[in-house]
Amino acid sequence: MIQDRAATASLLLAAMVILLAAAFFARPILAPVTFAVFIVAVVWPIQGVMQxxxxxxxxxxxxxxxxxxxxxxxxxxxxxxFSHVAQWLLNNTARFQALYGQAVAWLEAHGLAVQPLMATSFSPAWITGAVREIGGQGYGLLSFVVIAFAFTVLGLLEVDLAHHNIQRLENARLRESLLTPAKEISAKFQKYMLVRSTMSALTGAVVWVFALTAGIELATAWGVIAFVLNYIPFIGPLVATVFPSLFALAQFESWNLALIVFGCLNAIQFFIGSYLEPRIAGARLSLSPFMVLFAVFFWSFLWGIAGAFIGVPILIAVLTICGEHEPSKWIAILLSGGDRNKPA
Structure with missing residues (x-):
């Protein structure tokens, strides 16, 4: 009996590894298709009302x-x-060069000879290259969206047909096991995007007001970046706080002011993301923060920026399907961030 269970577990683990490897190598196809399915699940109920x-x-x-x-x-x-940020960076490279020299001098004065190491692994040119790399990723993401849009068109055309074919199934239990999770996932996706969009807009507005009040250059750009990156949990808000802090360091040439900016931006992100958002989303979308972070990093490893965005919706879909079946319901309960029996 124990050997049978061990063999079953080994087969399941091997199958999972093979599926994940296939998802990694087939990401040019699977990533746009998954993104398109997510978009269809979000917008089709709206189309249904219009029809x-x-x-x-x-x-x-x-x-x-x-x-x-x-x-x-x-x-x-x-x-x-990001184009405005890149332009500002190119126009103010001398400031970063000066800060670089001050940091090296301070470290060497305290007995840390880091100049040879930093000369090979870090330089102001590295920052410029990183910004250009981000720009290249943005253009790659644009082509990804174009491909996903084509799948979205086909998906919206066939939703009614798929629903009709499922209704024709003779097995009532199978019918219910397909339709009920699909409706639940679609409703959760809609609420997730509504809450995420609202919180992103609020975050962008507060960051913009703070940057204006603090006299930070490119205040509008930082607000826009905070708004857009907030769609990617954890990673997006982190980038949206680190970048303005580094640029504030170059602008004010003061570590203390840069740390204050970094602390204020993190306080804004923490209050909105950890206090307001969970209360607006409710228990229905409550997820374990550990699993959210894992999903973002894991799917970003598999599919890049698109995976970082789609990771949490995939987690929501998987937990919803698990919650609809008794043998796997414990997984949904274990990985949720609150009481799943509490009304949303």
Missing amino acids: RRVPKLLAMVVTLLSTLAAISILGYLVVWA
């Missing part, structure tokens, strides 16, 4: 155009904000 009043084709066109407009606006904001 009751207008023809189906018109409802689909309006839904697609609205989705494309929203994604295009986010993409434009990313390119606009």
Whole structure:
């Protein structure tokens, strides 16, 4: 009996490793398809409501155009904000060079000879290269969105057909096991995006006001970056606080002021992300912070920036499916961040 269980566990582990390896190597196809499925799950209920009043084709066109407009606006904001930051960086490279020299001199005065090491592994040119790399990732993400949009069109065209085919299944239990989780996942995805968008807009506005009040240059760009990056839990807010702090260090040439800026930005992110957002999202979307962080890092490792964004929705879908079946319900309970029996 024990040997059978060990063999079963080994087979499951091997199958999981093979599936994850396939997901990694097939990311050019699977990543856009997964993103498209997520978009379809979010926007199709809206299209369904529109179809009751207008023809189906018109409802689909309006839904697609609205989705494309929203994604295009986010993409434009990313390119606009980072291009302004990159331009400021190129125009003020001398400031970073001076700070670099001061840091090396201070460390050497305290007995730490780091100049040879930093000369080979770090230089102001590295910062410029990092910014350019981010810009290249942004353009790659734009092409990813174009491919995913094509899958979204096909997905919206076939949602009704898929629903009809499931309804034709003779096995009532199988029918219910497919339709119920699908509806629940779609509803959770909608609420997740609504809450995430609201909190991102609030974060961007507060960061913008703080940057203006503190006299930090590129205040609008920092607000936009905080708004966009907040869609990626943990990693996005971290980047949105580190970058302005480094630029504040170069602008004010004061470590104390830079640390104050870093602390204030982190306080803003912590209050909105750890206090307001969980209370607005409710117990229905409550997830273990450990699993959220793991999902973001794991899927970003597999699929890059797109994986970092889609990691939490994948986690939500997996836990919802687990919660709908008794043998796996314990997984959903264990990995949730609150009382799943509490009404949302």
